[in-house]
Amino acid sequence: MHWYDLQNIAQIDSPAIVLYPDRIKENIQQLIKMIGDVSRLRPHVKTSKTAEVVQLMQEAGINKYKCATIAEAEMLGMAGVAEAMLAYQPVGPKIFRLLAVAQKYPATRFSCLVDNEATAVAIAATFAAQQLSIPVFMDLNVGMNRTGIKPGKAALELYTRLHTITGITPVGLHAYDGHIHDTELAVRTEKCVKAFEPVKALVQQIKDAGLPAPLVVAGGTPTFSIHAANEAVDCSPGTFVLWDEGYRQHIPEQPFQFAAVLITRVIAVIDDQLLCLDLGHKSVAAENPQPRVFFLNVPAATPVSQNEEHLVVRVEDTSLYPVGTVFYGVPYHICPTMALYEKAYVASDNTCMANWRIIARDRSITV
Incomplete structure (x- = not known):
């Protein structure tokens, strides 16, 4: 089991963000x-x-x-x-x-x-x-x-x-x-x-x-x-x-590791190469050109188009990814991605045990 895999993934609705x-x-x-x-x-x-x-x-x-x-x-x-x-x-x-x-x-x-x-x-x-x-x-x-x-x-x-x-x-x-x-x-x-x-x-x-x-x-x-x-x-x-894919690519000498992962699921199989995931603009920072997310468990998946609630990706064989399949992704830019979520799930030993409120994503807390 990879470090990011979650044993209780069936209990986590998507899209979501998980911290480790x-x-x-x-x-x-x-x-x-x-x-x-x-x-x-x-x-x-x-x-x-x-x-x-x-x-x-x-x-x-x-x-x-x-x-x-x-x-x-x-x-x-x-x-x-x-x-x-x-x-x-x-x-x-x-x-x-x-x-x-x-x-x-x-x-x-x-x-x-x-x-x-x-x-x-x-x-x-x-x-x-x-x-x-x-x-x-x-x-x-x-x-x-x-x-x-x-x-x-x-x-x-x-x-x-x-x-x-x-x-x-x-x-x-x-x-x-x-x-x-x-x-x-x-x-x-x-x-x-x-x-x-x-x-x-x-x-x-x-x-x-x-x-x-x-x-x-x-x-x-x-x-x-x-x-x-x-x-x-x-x-x-x-x-x-938390690190992200953008800095992994462009600041390679810094030894930090991914500590935040996006959870998304296949919601439609379009044809033998195209899948639709529930990871739209509202779920991953969209200020950069594609790809805006790198999938840890499907690294060859290539974004084709994105809308508010949908992300279409190209894979070699969609028969490997039926509806409901979970993709684990790392955003290209984590900072604005965090601001898109009210809470983050918290995982330890491949299990989500709690959640933390992303309290400062709001324009104000009490003041």
């Missing part, structure tokens, strides 16, 4: 082994969005985290983590929601990103009105061209200005290089090092200006092993905890 905690724990330990210093880890919880997975990381000694939404931030507050960075610049109502989360979970030190003075002032005013101050990281654009200010003179001026605004406390820099994901490690390393050079220069400029040395949080999963070698940087990979 033993493999999650192994991925966590591998992450710690790769960096050597658990205090430099700030994993991104956007992958699992699940409090129980956070608890497994806490049990391994990880107590600083990164998140992308207010719901994820609240999940971290509920878990009682020491630090939770909102890797997002809150604007409008999100500022008030972040304040509410910080007030509701005072044991957790919440922080957020800023990349311009006007937003920094708005955040500061909201917190100062409650006699509070929130730590902020200045978001740097190191080539992603999504958010952030480019390292340089303007960035130094902004970081200096942040120190004069009541209601925020600048503590560091955030440099996400998600645009760097070349399969060849040497190429990826060269690009990562080049993108980080202006950040290093800015750190020195900040210190030369007489300001406290900033904490630097850098990279994601593809550049994790590169930044892990830099003791001056905190690292924030996310996908490692």
Whole structure:
């Protein structure tokens, strides 16, 4: 029996997602082994969005985290983590929601990103009105061209200005290089090092200006092993905890293993080569071109078309897969796939024993 096979599969409706905690724990330990210093880890919880997975990381000694939404931030507050960075610049109502989360979970030190003075002032005013101050990281654009200010003179001026605004406390820099994901490690390393050079220069400029040395949080999963070698940087990979087919293909040197599997069934036999599965756009992340899922037990299955509730695949001989046959699949992109499910089944010793609520998939929990 393969590691992913489930003895009680007949009790699990499809489509569904199954988590394997033993493999999650192994991925966590591998992450710690790769960096050597658990205090430099700030994993991104956007992958699992699940409090129980956070608890497994806490049990391994990880107590600083990164998140992308207010719901994820609240999940971290509920878990009682020491630090939770909102890797997002809150604007409008999100500022008030972040304040509410910080007030509701005072044991957790919440922080957020800023990349311009006007937003920094708005955040500061909201917190100062409650006699509070929130730590902020200045978001740097190191080539992603999504958010952030480019390292340089303007960035130094902004970081200096942040120190004069009541209601925020600048503590560091955030440099996400998600645009760097070349399969060849040497190429990826060269690009990562080049993108980080202006950040290093800015750190020195900040210190030369007489300001406290900033904490630097850098990279994601593809550049994790590169930044892990830099003791001056905190690292924030996310996908490692569950892994997916996309990173298995494109980041081959990282030794993480699949810990989340999609369950789908044959619901129709179309002809001698085409099958229809109940795995539509609503069940696996659809932002990438096909194939969006790799089937562990039918690796030759090739997607032909997909709709909201259906996935048509081509196989060599459909007589081998009658209606009701279970396919076990790994998504190409696990993070948005997790957001499509309210709960995940939890398997141990080839049996589903419980389920965990994917609590932070919602836009809000209580705040």
